[in-house]
Amino acid sequence: MTTNPDGVAVVEVGPRDGYQGIGPFIPTETKLSFLERLHAAGLTRIEIGSFVSASALPQMRDTPALLAACGRWPALRPQVLVPSERRGRDAAAAGAREIAYVLSVSESHNRNNVRRAPAESAAEYARLLAALPAGTFVRLNLATAFDCPFEGRIGEARVLALLESLVPMRPEAEICLCDTTGRADPAHVAALFAAAQARFPEARSWAFHAHDTYGLGLANVHAAYRGGVRVFDASFAGLGGCPFAPGATGNVATEDVAWMFARMGVPTGLDLDALIPVARDGAAIPGGLPGGRVRDALAAGPQACAAP
Known part of the structure; x- marks a missing residue:
């Protein structure tokens, strides 16, 4: 993650969000190889997996082993996703010191995901915070902050009401607002972040998690950036999609985000030349659903811009 105050931080979520829906199990050593290469490309904060039921998401069953292996890269900040107090305690016991707790604004999505109402998940978040070791970095992911696959567009008031109970904890x-379905648009993104930042000035850091289902991932990232957000999730090769959000495709591609900000002169700390080969190999993972545009555009070379 870049420390330049004028730059942005890109959080690589491909090893979690990108892998979780892939059926054929990706060997642990293959996952570690991708982690090593992503880290070498400048990604220092990587969501390496999630602590969840192995029966629900078998691709994530080796997250404890991956977490233990991350010690070989001292500068890497491995982040893990947890959907409940129990899984958060499991993650902390396994040595996780960067935990992303996720709950949904939408009751339908939260119940489909973790069989709880959002208020119940909020109560679990409070108990987990009290149980975490001192110094644990905590991220709060609000899934379906913009749209729900079951309920449609989520009203701003519902998001702010949930944050009213969560932020003081x-x-x-x-705090990461997540476009779980990819149906958000730039105006919606800008308006929700503006409202949330105005309502909760005590919140120290805001992040945005974009999906690219309708091709608006980068536009939404840009809208959030213009609104003052400086932390962005992305997935190499555009891999991903929420198993509990039917029709959602992958996150905005890491290489696309890196290219856009580079063109804008905004530092990311990422080496695009090193990132592109990793993304190309990621797009070839059996069972994966890649997205993104930059790696193919760069592969076409200068002739792509030749005059007709």
Whole structure:
């Protein structure tokens, strides 16, 4: 993650969001190889997996082993996703020191995901915070903050009402608003972040998690950036899609985000030349559903811009 105050931080979520829906199990050593290459391309904060039921998401069953292996890269900040107090405690016991707790604004999505109402998940978040070791970095992911696959567009008031109960629990937590279905548009993104930042000035860090289902991932990232957001999730090769959000495709591609910000002169700390080969190999993972445009555009070479 870049420390330049004028730059942005890109959080690589491909090893979690990108892999979780892939059927054929990706060997642990293959996952570690991708982690090593992503880290070498400048990604220092990577969501390496999630602590979840192995029966529900078998691709994530080796997350504890991956977490243990991350010690070989001292500068890497491995982040893990947890959907409940129990899984958060499991992650902490396994040595996780960067935990992303996820709950949905939409009751339908939250119940489909973790069989709980959002208020119940909020209560679990409070108990987990009390149980975490001192110094644990906490991110709060609000899934379906813009749209729900079951309920449609989510009203701004519902998001703010849930944050009213969550933000005071740990104001220093990083708060990530997630476009779970990819149906958000730039105006919606800008308006929700503006409202949330105005309502909760005590919140120290805001992040945005974009999906590219309708091709608006980069536009939404840009809208959030213009609104003052400086932390962005992305997935190499555009891999991903939520198993509990039918029709959602992958996150906005890491290489696309890196290219856009480079063109804008905004530092990311990423080496695009090193990232593109990793993305090309990621797009070839059996069972994966890649997205993104930059790696193919760059592969076409200068002739892509030749005059007709």
